[in-house]
Amino acid sequence: MAAEVLTLGKALNLGLRRALERDAKVVIMGEDVGKLGGVFRITDGLQKDFGEDRVIDTPLAESGIIGTAIGLALRGYRPVCEIQFDGFVYPAYDQIVSQVAKMHYRSRGLVRLPIVIRIPFGGGIGAVEHHSESPEAYFAHTPGLKVVTCSNPADGYTMIQQAIASDDPIVFLEPKRRYWEKGEVDAEAPAFPLHSSRVTRPGADVTVVAYGPMVRTALDAATAAGEDGRQLDVIDLRSLSPLDLSPVYDSVRRTGRCVVVHEAPSNVGLGAEIAARVTEECFYSLESPVLRVTGFDTPYPAARVEEEYLPDLDRVLDAVDRTYGW
Amino acid sequence: MPEVAREKPVAQDETLVQLLTPDGERIDRATGPDGTEYSVDFTDDEYRDLYRDLVTVRRLDAEATALQRQGELGIWASLLGQEAAQVGSGRALRPQDMVFPTYREHGVLYCRGIDPIMPLSLFRGVDQGAWDPIKYRFGLYTIVIGAQTLHATGYAMGITKDGKVGGDDGEAVIAYFGDGATSQGDVNEAFIWSAVYTAPVVFFCQNNQYAISEPIERQTRVPLYQRAAGFGFPGVRVDGNDVLATYAVTRHALDHARGGQGPTLIEAYTYRMGAHTTSDDPSRYRPQAETEAWQARDPIARLATFLRRQQIADDAFLAEVDEEARKTAVHLRERVLTMEDPAPGSIFENVYPHGSPLLDEEQARFAQYRQSFEGSAY
Ligand SMILES: Cc1ncc(C[n+]2csc(CCOP(=O)(O)OP(=O)(O)O)c2C)c(N)n1
Ligand SMILES: [Mg+2]
Numbered sequence: 001m002a003a004e005v006l007t008l009g010k011a012l013n014l015g016l017r018r019a020l021e022r023d024a025k026v027v028i029m030g031e032d033v034g035k036l037g038g039v040f041r042i043t044d045g046l047q048k049d050f051g052e053d054r055v056i057d058t059p060l061a062e063s064g065i066i067g068t069a070i071g072l073a074l075r076g077y078r079p080v081c082e083i084q085f086d087g088f089v090y091p092a093y094d095q096i097v098s099q100v101a102k103m104h105y106r107s108r109g110l111v112r113l114p115i116v117i118r119i120p121f122g123g124g125i126g127a128v129e130h131h132s133e134s135p136e137a138y139f140a141h142t143p144g145l146k147v148v149t150c151s152n153p154a155d156g157y158t159m160i161q162q163a164i165a166s167d168d169p170i171v172f173l174e175p176k177r178r179y180w181e182k183g184e185v186d187a188e189a190p191a192f193p194l195h196s197s198r199v200t201r202p203g204a205d206v207t208v209v210a211y212g213p214m215v216r217t218a219l220d221a222a223t224a225a226g227e228d229g230r231q232l233d234v235i236d237l238r239s240l241s242p243l244d245l246s247p248v249y250d251s252v253r254r255t256g257r258c259v260v261v262h263e264a265p266s267n268v269g270l271g272a273e274i275a276a277r278v279t280e281e282c283f284y285s286l287e288s289p290v291l292r293v294t295g296f297d298t299p300y301p302a303a304r305v306e307e308e309y310l311p312d313l314d315r316v317l318d319a320v321d322r323t324y325g326w
Numbered sequence: 327m328p329e330v331a332r333e334k335p336v337a338q339d340e341t342l343v344q345l346l347t348p349d350g351e352r353i354d355r356a357t358g359p360d361g362t363e364y365s366v367d368f369t370d371d372e373y374r375d376l377y378r379d380l381v382t383v384r385r386l387d388a389e390a391t392a393l394q395r396q397g398e399l400g401i402w403a404s405l406l407g408q409e410a411a412q413v414g415s416g417r418a419l420r421p422q423d424m425v426f427p428t429y430r431e432h433g434v435l436y437c438r439g440i441d442p443i444m445p446l447s448l449f450r451g452v453d454q455g456a457w458d459p460i461k462y463r464f465g466l467y468t469i470v471i472g473a474q475t476l477h478a479t480g481y482a483m484g485i486t487k488d489g490k491v492g493g494d495d496g497e498a499v500i501a502y503f504g505d506g507a508t509s510q511g512d513v514n515e516a517f518i519w520s521a522v523y524t525a526p527v528v529f530f531c532q533n534n535q536y537a538i539s540e541p542i543e544r545q546t547r548v549p550l551y552q553r554a555a556g557f558g559f560p561g562v563r564v565d566g567n568d569v570l571a572t573y574a575v576t577r578h579a580l581d582h583a584r585g586g587q588g589p590t591l592i593e594a595y596t597y598r599m600g601a602h603t604t605s606d607d608p609s610r611y612r613p614q615a616e617t618e619a620w621q622a623r624d625p626i627a628r629l630a631t632f633l634r635r636q637q638i639a640d641d642a643f644l645a646e647v648d649e650e651a652r653k654t655a656v657h658l659r660e661r662v663l664t665m666e667d668p669a670p671g672s673i674f675e676n677v678y679p680h681g682s683p684l685l686d687e688e689q690a691r692f693a694q695y696r697q698s699f700e701g702s703a704y
Contacts, residue, residue, distance in 0.1 A: 035611045059509035059545050060471055060537050088470065091511065126400045128429075129454050130469050217363035267684060296688050301673045303400050303451025308670040310690075317697060 003186035009179040011153035012042050015160035016080065018187075020050050023078060026259055027057040029065055030082030030118075036159040039084055040120055040179055062092035066117065070099055073113045080164055085176075086121040087130025093138070100169045101144030115169045116160075121149075122213040122263050123295075123310055124177035126303040133300055134264035139171040140241040140273075146196060147240040150175035151215035153183035155238065162194040173240075176214035195239040197247050202291075203231030206320050207251040209274060211237040214311060218261055221316035230320065240270060248274070249281045256287035257323035261311050265293035288326035291319045341549075341658070342563055342595060345570040348623045350631025356571060358562045359551070364574040370638045376569050377633060378647050379413045380626045383433040385651035386442050389658055390449070394604045396664065398662055399441065400451045403430045407567070407599030410625030411532050413437055414572025415594070418580060419500065426465040426478035426501045430532075434502065438464050442654075443661050454667050472510030475501045475529065479516045482525035491526050496584030499527040504680075506537025509545045517557040517591070526583035529554075529591045532566060534598035539611035552594035558587045566594030567625040597623070667674070669697065 006014065019026050030045055034057035037044030047055035058065050065208060069079035083089045089096070096107070096117065103111045123132030140147045146168045150156040163170045192198060200215060201222050210218040215236045222232035233251045237243065252258045258278050260271040275290035291310045301309050343356045343364050355365040368376070387405050394402040399700035405412060408430070416437025419425065426436060434441050448455030448467060459465045467509040490497045507513050508531060520527050533550055535542055546553075547696050560582075564575040572594055579590035597620040601608050608617075611692025633639035674689040 032539045034539075037610070039538070039605070057540050057544050060506035061509040061511060061538070063511050090470075114344070128448060128469060130400060175639070207501075260462070296673060296692070297682075297684055298673055298677050300584060302448075302453050302668060304667045305670055305673055306451075309673055314699075315695070 003181050003184050003189075006153045006157070006185045007180050007182050008150070008156045008175070009042055011157040011183075011185050012160055012174065013044055013046070015157040016043060016046060017049075019080070019161050019164040020046065020054060023164075025076055026055050026080060026287055027056060027072065028080045028082070029058050029069065031058060031060055031065075031084050033057060033082050040176065042118075042174070042179075043082065044064045061161045062088055062090075062216045063095050066092040066100060066115075067301070069115050070095065070103070070113060070273055073115050074111065078114045078116075078164055080116045080118060083117060083119045085131045086119055086133040086135055089117075089119055089135060096145070096182065097142050097169075101142045112167045113169045114164075114167050114322065116163045116172050117170070118160075118172045119172060120176035121173045122175050122177060123300060124199060124213065124307050126306070128217045128303065129300065131241060132306065134262065134295065136171075136240050136262075137171055137264060137269045138272045140270060144193065144239065145169055145171055147173065148238060149175065149176065149212035149240060149314045150180070150238065151175060151210075151212055151236050153185050154189070155236075157185045157187070158191045159194060159238070162191065166194065166264055173212055177214060178213055180186075181216065181245075191293055192238075195242055195244055197234060197235055197237045197239065197244040199247055199251065200236045201232065201234040203233040203255075205231045205233075205258060206257040206323055207235065207248060207255045208259050208261060208320070209235050209237060211240060211270075212263075214263060217264035217311060217313060218316060221313045221320070223322060225317060232320065237302070243274070243277070245281070248278060252278055252282040253285045256285050256322075258282075258286070258290045259293060259316065259323065260290060261293045261316055263295045263310055265297040266292050267297045269294060288323040291322060293319045305319055329594045339427075341564050343571045343575050344565040344568050345574060346568045346632055348567070348628050350628045350635060352632060352636075356510075358560075358575070360560050360562075362562070362578060366570050366574045368570075373629075373633060373638050374643065376413060376417065376573075377626075377629050377639065378650070379417065379433075379437060380409045380569060380629065381647050382651045382654055383409050383413060383436050384626065385648075385655045386436065386658055386686070387432060389445065389605065391600070393446075393659060393662055394449070395695055399446065399449045399604075401603050401605055402449050404600040405430050405433050407597050407620065407625070408479065408532055408534055409433055410569035410594045410629075411566035411572055411594040414569040414591075415500065415530055415576040418576035420498075421582070422495065422497045423580060424463045424464070424478075424481055424497065424499045426481070427467055428471075428474065428502050428504065428507075429469050430504075431467075431502050435464060436485050438462065440464060442658055446658075446662050447665060450662065450665055452665055458532065471547060472503060472507040472512040472516075475503055475507070475513045475516035476519070476624065478527050479520045479523075479525050482520065482527035485526050486523065486586075486668035491584055491586040493612060496586075497526065498580040498583040499525075499641050500530050500580065502530050502532065503535060505531060505533040505535065505542050505545055505550060506540065507531070508550055517554070517589070520589040522556045524586065524588040526586070527589050528579040528583055529589060530576065530594065531591065532594045532596055534596050536598055536602070536612070538602045538606065539608075541612075549593065551591055552618045554591035555630040559591065563593040563595055566596030567623050567628070569625060569629060590612040
């Protein structure tokens with residue numbers, strides 16, 4: 001396949017299709033994933049082409065989706081579970097945290113659970129409550145789980161396939177407000193390792209670390225900063241657990257300045273972890289403390305104020321400015 | 327390979343409490359699966375009031391759908407087709423009773439005498455549906471499927487603890503949920519808890535045949551009302567498009583609960599005539615013919631037929647009701663359009679009853695940040 005321009009949603013759909021073709025043990029399960037193709041149409045057409053045995057409309061029960069996925073995995077299947085929205089993963093939290101995450105450890109490595117839990121996450125779509133949350137820290141905090149997130153169609157296409165092929169249970173976070181953004185997908189392009197971060201836009205002045213929906217925001221900020229003569233080094237983390245911070249350290253050793261951006265609240269979040277590690281590794285290179293641009297430490301607010309809550313270009317630039325204030 | 331029956335249909339069950347047929351024929355009394363007899367004894371005025379409720383609720387719902395189409399609401403969950411289930415059960419409540427709704431109970435809310443503007447702030451996105459559940463005896467809309475059934479059970483346990491069952495002033499609780507919700511652990515736990523504690527709660531399941539795209543076969547192999555037996559309390563299926571039967575069955579179950587006899591599961595058999603929400607496209611998963619067949623069981627048309635035939639209402643009355651409903655809807659629209667957007671700083675309010683130092687700090691920084699744009703082109 002030559003390179004194609006696809007939306008993130010379509011790229012994920014294609015990646016899932018490839019995974020279903022490649023391995024007969026791959027099954028997709030979730031609410032409305034079959035006939036409807038999912039509320040975001042990420043599984044569109046898959047049940048029609050692969051049948052109801054492989055693309056399964058489940059009862060409306062998230063704990064059931066993950067709990068039965070564990071049983072299926074024990075039978076040699078590779079379940080790809082869809083949780084309809086971020087705010088609806090919590091009924092499955094016990095199965096994910098107490099069962100999925102610990103099975104390998106408890107069995108002394110005898111049991112592997114190659115389960116992928118896809119969750120559309122984050123805000124910015126004007127939704128009602130429970131449809132805009134960023135729960136990544138809960139999962140990244142849980143040993144035994146891996147957590148990744150894609151920010152663009154090319155990564156969506158490859159990362160979903162890598163996640164399905166992985167022997168680890170993986171929480172796969174999809175930035176829902178970016179589902180409709182387009183980018184080039186080249187099926188033959190060499191894939192980066194799943195758990196690697198990447199510099200998406202090089203720059204010498206300030207390191208900006210982002211992931212998922214905030215990568216686009218960081219890139220827009222970089223464009224704006226460039227016009228003012230400041231070059232931002234934008235790093236897309238891609239993997240939230242494990243974190244691949246060496247590109248971040250390399251960057252910060254050059255820039256001396258670091259801003260971490262995420263939608264989730266700041267308190268005890270990913271940004272805190274990154275700031276701590278960058279401080280430990282790059283202490284003598286830092287010209288200013290590592291700054292965080294995040295959602296506030298409140299529940300996700302009503303749609304008509306969400307733009308105030310979400311980090312945007314201006315808030316990123318404001319933090320970039322502040323790194324010069326020390 | 328042996329044949330496995332994977333697509334077993336839901337067991338057919340014709341049991342359905344009905345007091346008004348789709349053709350508008352009045353049935354004097356109906357018997358439930360446990361032998362309970364149901365009937366209603368309404369005055370002409372009461373019949374007309376029920377009709378007015380049904381029409382108004384449908385008209386307000388249509389207005390909300392239109393408002394969403396025009397970009398004035400973010401999303402809307404229409405109750406089209408479920409008016410009788412909601413008005414019948416809503417009117418069966420006594421003032422002291424407590425309601426735990428989902429996100430679709432606009433008709434119940436209306437019957438409680440609550441201003442229909444109240445939930446629109448949630449769907450417009452100006453707040454998260456903030457009202458005082460105790461004042462209105464109507465809980466917050468609950469989007470997380472099934473969660474409210476446990477809240478209802480706990481509230482009902484509180485009623486028992488307060489000694490408010492058994493007497494004339496007995497209270498009861500009604501928990502609304504859908505067919506899809508019956509698969510959730512929370513709902514099944516609510517059944518268990520309420521049974522174990524003989525809690526005065528009525529579980530009112532509107533089986534509208536779908537959970538978004540998934541038909542009822544994806545949730546159950548038995549008619550939903552039959553599940554109650556396994557938990558140890560009565561279950562009854564009522565024609566949810568029959569406002570009279572729904573009223574009778576709900577009133578009976580509520581009185582049973584307030585009398586200290588414990589929970590009942592009511593399955594109101596109905597149909598979601600519209601999309602799941604304004605974001606949904608039902609043509610992707612259900613045949614038009616099915617929807618059309620349900621059109622013949624419309625809850626409002628059958629009551630109109632009955633009222634006319636009995637000369638309880640004439641064309642002039644029906645037209646007047648339509649006109650009144652239209653005015654109510656116009657008034658609703660005007661007020662939606664003038665709803666104010668929340669102040670940015672409101673994000674920080676009410677996270678905790680007594681605030682928090684972290685939030686104080688964030689809010690101060692936020693205010694400062696916003697101020698930095700003042701006077702700029704931004
Ligand atoms: C825990 C949870 N999972 C998923 C959803 C997404 N969702 C919203 S409504 C719905 C279907 C509900 O079906 P049903 O219970 O039959 O109620 P209806 O909408 O038909 O009234 C789903 C899956 C949710 N709100 N909460
Ligand atoms: Mg339903």
